[in-house]
Amino acid sequence: MQAYRAALADKDGNPGLLIIDMGEKLFKTPAGPKNVSLEKCDFGLGPGVLKGAYAQMPRYMPDTDRVEDLETRLLHCMVTLQGKDPAEIKKHRFANEAKNESNTDWEKIVAYVAYQSDGMKLSMPTAHPKEREAIKIGEINYFRNVGPLDFSCATCHGETGKRIRLQALFNGLDPQQARDVMGAWPTYRVSHNAMRTxxxxxxxxxxxxxxxxxxxxxxxxxxxxxxxxxxxxxxKLDLPGMRR
Structure with missing residues (x-):
């Protein structure tokens, strides 16, 4: 397993780089009923500014009056700028690994936008009350037991040393372990043969x-x-990541 993980660390051999190239083309190509590109999408740093945007998300967006992550904001731009139907977008958001599908256009675009923050430090804004509220609500939900199994996020990701079969589970309550994961996402999942958001x-x-x-x-x-x-x-973001 150690040798396998070391092999995955080689970014030059990461298939995610090809997916990012595809995402750039999709991002810059006019599409939707309005036949416009996404190049004027505002991810929080101004229309068309991608460099460093993902490193500062989720963040409060004044025009929607809510905190948005990269994908929520991308959906907003596809609807408002391109005139696309959000329900149709959501139908094709993730590649189905059971059907051995290749990455969706959605995953390609997300990977491209996120990659523009490669090498930058993650720094989610906390100046706005709704940003601080989102963090607190996220923490509450992390520990909230739900569903037929009575699980919470912390059930699997609240202690160091837990695993499922050979897969070690990160402890999201440990800042260093959280950095190891969040700093490499979106990531190329080898077992899925796809980039995952x-x-x-x-x-x-x-x-x-x-x-x-x-x-x-x-x-x-x-x-x-x-x-x-x-x-x-x-x-420091190291994108695209690569996982088993």
Whole structure:
């Protein structure tokens, strides 16, 4: 396992770089009923500014009056700028590993936008009350037991040394372990043959807890991401990540 993990650390051999290139093309290509690109999308640093934007998300967005992560904001831009139907976007948000599907356009674009913060330090803003509120709500939900298994996020990710089979589980309450994970996401999952986003991670964890499909960009997912990003504050982003 150690040799396997060492091999994954070689970024030059990361297939995620190809997915990022595809995402750049999609990002800059006019699409949707309005036939415009996403190049004027404002991820919090101004329209069209991508450099460093992901490193400062989730963040409060005045035009929507809510805290948004990268994917929630991307959805907003696809709807407002391109005129796309949010329900249709959500139908094709994640590649189905059971069907050996390749990455969706959504995952490619998310990977591209996030990559523009590669090498920068993660620093989620906390100046606005709603940003601090999101972190607190995320922390509460991290410990909240739900579903038929009576699980919380902390059930698997609240102690050091836990594992499922050969997979070690990170402790999100340990800042260093949180940095190791959050600093390398979005990540290329070798076992999925696909790039995976943080909203996919939220969806997958909820599915494994035997909960109904959670809506992409729901307040719960954004709050959980805000909490984990805050836990990982200061980490230097190493994107794209690569995991088993």
């Amino acid at each position: 943080m909203q996919h991670r939220m969806w997958d964890c909820h599915w494994q807890m035997r909960l109904p499909d959670i809506d992409m960009g729901s307040p719960r997912t954004v709050a959980l991401i805000a909490f984990l990003m805050h836990q990982a504050d200061g980490v």
